[in-house]
Amino acid sequence: MSLLGMAFTNLKNLFTGPATRLYPSIKRAPFARTRGSIQIDIDACIFCGMCQRKCPTQALVVNRQDKSWEIDVLRCIMCRYCVEVCPKKCLIQDNFYHPPTRGKVIRKYAQAAKANPQTGTQGRSADPTDASSQDAGEKPTE
């Protein structure tokens, strides 16, 4: 770069704003097509296990007996295979990254059993412990 070019660049930098943000106090909004965390509509899941079989990092565990679905968040590489393969389209990928963490993050969802039309009894409901741990810290804090 010539001296003139360097002088021009320096002058330009003097009169334009900084090229970086003061992260974490200033955060950029995620792009619409950013591949972020996997979310599930647990009520639509049929526990077929297709997502678990296709997951290349074994981040998913589907338990048909328990009617539960869980994701080891930090194992997920956001490849989207599970979303593509789900026959019920109950998996979606949002555009938020999981915030930094020191430990394992397991999000577990359990389907509440539907009322039995023959006996009129209500089955097991979603595990409140699991539900409370689902989205802790999932969305970036503003």
Ligand code: SF4
């Ligand atoms: S592929 Fe879809 S319907 Fe099948 S277990 Fe996974 S989330 Fe549920």
Ligand code: SF4
């Ligand atoms: S996005 Fe990829 S790595 Fe993450 S849970 Fe789905 S299949 Fe597994």
